[in-house]
Amino acid sequence: MREFASEVPAAPPQEHGRGRSIVITSGKGGVGKTTTTANLGAALAARGARVVMIDADVGLRNLDIVLGLESRVRYHLLDVLEERVELDDALVRDKRSELLFLLAAAQAREKEDVDTAQMTALVERLRERFDYVLIDSPAGIEVGFRNAIAGADEALIVCMPEVSSVRDADRVVGLLPPAMRPQLIVNRVRPHLVRKGKMLSVDDVNAILRLPLLGVIVDEPAVITATNRGEPVALDASSQTGSAFRAIAARLAGEDVAAPAPREAGVLAKLGALFRGRR
Amino acid sequence: MFDFFARLFRGEPSGAKAKERLRLVLLSDHLALAPDVVESLRRDLLDVISRYVEVDVDNVDVTFEQREHEVAMLANVPILSVRNGRAHSAPAPRTPLAPAPSLAAEAPSLAPLEESFWTEPVAEPAPAAAAAAVDALAETDRAPAETHGSPAEMDGLPLADAAVVAGAAPKPTRPRRRRRRRTGTMPPPPGTGEQRWGNSAPP
Amino acid sequence: MSARRIVLTSGKGGVGKTTTTANVGAALAQRGHRVVLVDADIGLRNLDLVLGVEKRIVFDLVEVVEGRCQLRQALIRDKRFETLAILPAAQTRDKEAVTEEQMARVAEELAATADFVLIDSPAGIEHGFRNAVAAATEAIVVTTPEVSSIRDADRVIGKLNERALPYRLIVNRVRADMVRSGDMMSVDDVCDILSSELLGIVPDDEEIIDTTNRGEPVVLAEASRLGAIYDKIARRLEGELVPFTRLDEPGLFGRLFAAFKAS
Numbered sequence: 001m002r003e004f005a006s007e008v009p010a011a012p013p014q015e016h017g018r019g020r021s022i023v024i025t026s027g028k029g030g031v032g033k034t035t036t037t038a039n040l041g042a043a044l045a046a047r048g049a050r051v052v053m054i055d056a057d058v059g060l061r062n063l064d065i066v067l068g069l070e071s072r073v074r075y076h077l078l079d080v081l082e083e084r085v086e087l088d089d090a091l092v093r094d095k096r097s098e099l100l101f102l103l104a105a106a107q108a109r110e111k112e113d114v115d116t117a118q119m120t121a122l123v124e125r126l127r128e129r130f131d132y133v134l135i136d137s138p139a140g141i142e143v144g145f146r147n148a149i150a151g152a153d154e155a156l157i158v159c160m161p162e163v164s165s166v167r168d169a170d171r172v173v174g175l176l177p178p179a180m181r182p183q184l185i186v187n188r189v190r191p192h193l194v195r196k197g198k199m200l201s202v203d204d205v206n207a208i209l210r211l212p213l214l215g216v217i218v219d220e221p222a223v224i225t226a227t228n229r230g231e232p233v234a235l236d237a238s239s240q241t242g243s244a245f246r247a248i249a250a251r252l253a254g255e256d257v258a259a260p261a262p263r264e265a266g267v268l269a270k271l272g273a274l275f276r277g278r279r
Numbered sequence: 280m281f282d283f284f285a286r287l288f289r290g291e292p293s294g295a296k297a298k299e300r301l302r303l304v305l306l307s308d309h310l311a312l313a314p315d316v317v318e319s320l321r322r323d324l325l326d327v328i329s330r331y332v333e334v335d336v337d338n339v340d341v342t343f344e345q346r347e348h349e350v351a352m353l354a355n356v357p358i359l360s361v362r363n364g365r366a367h368s369a370p371a372p373r374t375p376l377a378p379a380p381s382l383a384a385e386a387p388s389l390a391p392l393e394e395s396f397w398t399e400p401v402a403e404p405a406p407a408a409a410a411a412a413v414d415a416l417a418e419t420d421r422a423p424a425e426t427h428g429s430p431a432e433m434d435g436l437p438l439a440d441a442a443v444v445a446g447a448a449p450k451p452t453r454p455r456r457r458r459r460r461r462t463g464t465m466p467p468p469p470g471t472g473e474q475r476w477g478n479s480a481p482p
Numbered sequence: 483m484s485a486r487r488i489v490l491t492s493g494k495g496g497v498g499k500t501t502t503t504a505n506v507g508a509a510l511a512q513r514g515h516r517v518v519l520v521d522a523d524i525g526l527r528n529l530d531l532v533l534g535v536e537k538r539i540v541f542d543l544v545e546v547v548e549g550r551c552q553l554r555q556a557l558i559r560d561k562r563f564e565t566l567a568i569l570p571a572a573q574t575r576d577k578e579a580v581t582e583e584q585m586a587r588v589a590e591e592l593a594a595t596a597d598f599v600l601i602d603s604p605a606g607i608e609h610g611f612r613n614a615v616a617a618a619t620e621a622i623v624v625t626t627p628e629v630s631s632i633r634d635a636d637r638v639i640g641k642l643n644e645r646a647l648p649y650r651l652i653v654n655r656v657r658a659d660m661v662r663s664g665d666m667m668s669v670d671d672v673c674d675i676l677s678s679e680l681l682g683i684v685p686d687d688e689e690i691i692d693t694t695n696r697g698e699p700v701v702l703a704e705a706s707r708l709g710a711i712y713d714k715i716a717r718r719l720e721g722e723l724v725p726f727t728r729l730d731e732p733g734l735f736g737r738l739f740a741a742f743k744a745s
Contacts, residue, residue, distance in 0.1 A: 029495005029606075030497055059606075065300065071347050108312045140525075140606055141576060142606075142609065144608070168528070190688070199691055200695070221657070224665065229296050294661065294671070297628075304633060305675065389553065389588065391591065391594065392554055392592065396554045396595065397516060401560075401564075
């Protein structure tokens with residue numbers, strides 16, 4: 001049934017060379033890794049990059065459903081690693097963009113089934129054909145996490161301004177090879193709580209983690225409704241969260257993007273200072 | 280009020296959309312997670328079809344496909360010839376459920392916890408502010424991770440995991456009932472006819 | 483006396499297992515029960531932090547299991563609740579350091595002198611989850627009314643069914659305003675999809691963020707809405723039939739839409 005046959009782009013012209021492989025991880029679950037992977041992918045593709053996203057959460061796949069692609073998944077990561085199907089058969093093209101592809105996780109398998117060496121080889125293969133290979137890591141620091149970082153050159157740490165999340169992020173940073181140069185995304189910030197002193201500020205978080213700050217994302221109900229519909233919020237022009245993801249994509253691509261104009265005084269106003277002289 | 284009209288024109292509220300998508304995805308997930316049931320279904324299907332036509336058993340293909348608004352079963356059954364109303368042979372016997380291995384009772388010696396633990400007075404420092412606490416944590420938590428020792432014994436793997444990995448022994452499936460709250464008590468053994476697929480939402 | 487041994491699990495991370503374990507445990511202790519909370523998230527421990535006892539950790543679960551200390555040395559008695567104790571996880575190890583048999587043994591020993599043993603499971607369905615479940619005879623599945631959590635809760639329920647472990651559901655972080663506007667699934671929707679009996683409905687409340695930061699269970703606060711809700715959950719665990727505080731009835735638009743769809 002080739003109704004949704006993916007038209008995977010042919011090998012790219014060599015002006016860019018190999019694509020970048022980036023793992024999105026956190027330690028703590030539920031802080032927004034999958035949402036970040038999906039939205040970063042959508043935002044990068046909207047800028048014209050060829051992007052493939054790999055869901056490494058074997059057994060608990062969710063990247064597909066967050067993107068609204070759950071009905072198009074036929075084959076998954078293990079089908080490819082175990083050579084039951086061709087890579088092109090397993091890659092699912094996004095509904096909206098021709099440049100965005102998904103390699104889904106297996107639902108009925110276990111994380112231990114993934115062979116690290118094969119995973120690394122797969123990521124290498126994908127780097128030949130895509131500008132960005134984004135790997136959505138599962139929660140935790142066990143075998144699922146270890147497989148997700150295999151083959152990744154760079155890491156994005158997603159962290160909420162909340163004690164458990166910061167603690168777990170710190171643990172994860174300690175486990176990453178230093179060459180990965182992890183960068184930080186602080187997610188689900190509620191500026192009014194920060195101002196009241198009831199939530200850690202971005203400064204508090206980064207005083208512990210001491211990582212280059214790639215972006216700050218404010219908590220918004222729009223993210224929930226977007227996930228309900230299976231549409232990345234990064235494509236919603238009216239969403240503050242969406243614009244934060246678009247800014248992150250731009251910075252990842254090397255642009256020097258200032259923080260968005262603050263709608264709330266206080267914590268967001270400080271962001272300008274945080275981003276200036278970032279590189 | 281404006282919001283109300285905006286939503287009216289936008290169509291279905293996202294919560295309802297989410298519920299519908301979940302219904303389908305879970306149906307699909309359950310099918311993916313129960314290859315034994317799919318196999319039984321396939322066998323039974325062939326038995327019934329074979330009463331009317333002779334089928335090329337080795338080239339039968341039964342799959343489940345999730346589409347935008349439904350999950351469908353697709354059966355591709357090559358037919359060799361037509362029978363003249365003669366009954367087919369008895370259905371293949373189901374493989375019996377393997378008994379669940381009991382957790383080994385090799386207890387490492389553990390000193391008992393006495394009543395006095397609860398009645399002694401408690402000792403103490405005061406909790407610290409969040410940021411300072413996390414600060415202190417950063418010091419202890421970044422201790423070099425020890426390489427973990429010998430991997431846990433896998434022999435004592437409970438039935439569930441063995442079945443998921445090897446697809447060998449069939450597992451009890453979850454009986455699904457419409458709209459009744461489950462207490463989660465032990466599901467009936469397979470083959471009692473209590474299993475139904477999916478959780479089709481009422482219209 | 484032998485305690486009830488309940489694992490709190492979810493599949494999805496970040497839905498509130500640890501917060502729920504801490505607060506339900508505190509609520510039960512406040513009602514006079516002897517409660518032991520076990521943090522089974524080895525390597526990423528957080529139960530200690532949420533309860534504010536992180537500075538009092540001397541020994542942990544792994545050291546108990548390896549025989550390097552006694553249970554009573556590792557257990558931390560809470561100073562606010564006489565009958566509440568915590569067994570912290572190790573931080574510099576990982577989940578493969580402990581086997582299911584060892585977990586079950588520890589839980590049995592704890593159960594001998596307690597009324598409730600609550601085991602805080604890590605996210606996922608791998609080794610750590612299996613360990614946590616091995617220690618229990620019943621389960622509480624925690625989910626939020628969001629697509630990914632429900633899907634993962636469903637997976638976990640499948641695993642619990644395989645082990646014939648009875649379970650009930652807590653739906654956490656319900657946002658009544660969003661349910662009324664149709665932008666979030668209702669608690670009924672969630673129970674329908676998961677075919678599960680409900681133990682509790684917990685609203686999304688900023689109070690939790692603050693109390694977690696300070697390491698204080700919310701039942702300690704006077705006149706706390708969340709505190710009252712956790713108390714109700716504790717009462718239901720005791721067997722009392724307590725009516726649910728319904729936060730989320732679909733608003734006008736939701737009802738119109740449902741009527742339209744039905745016709």
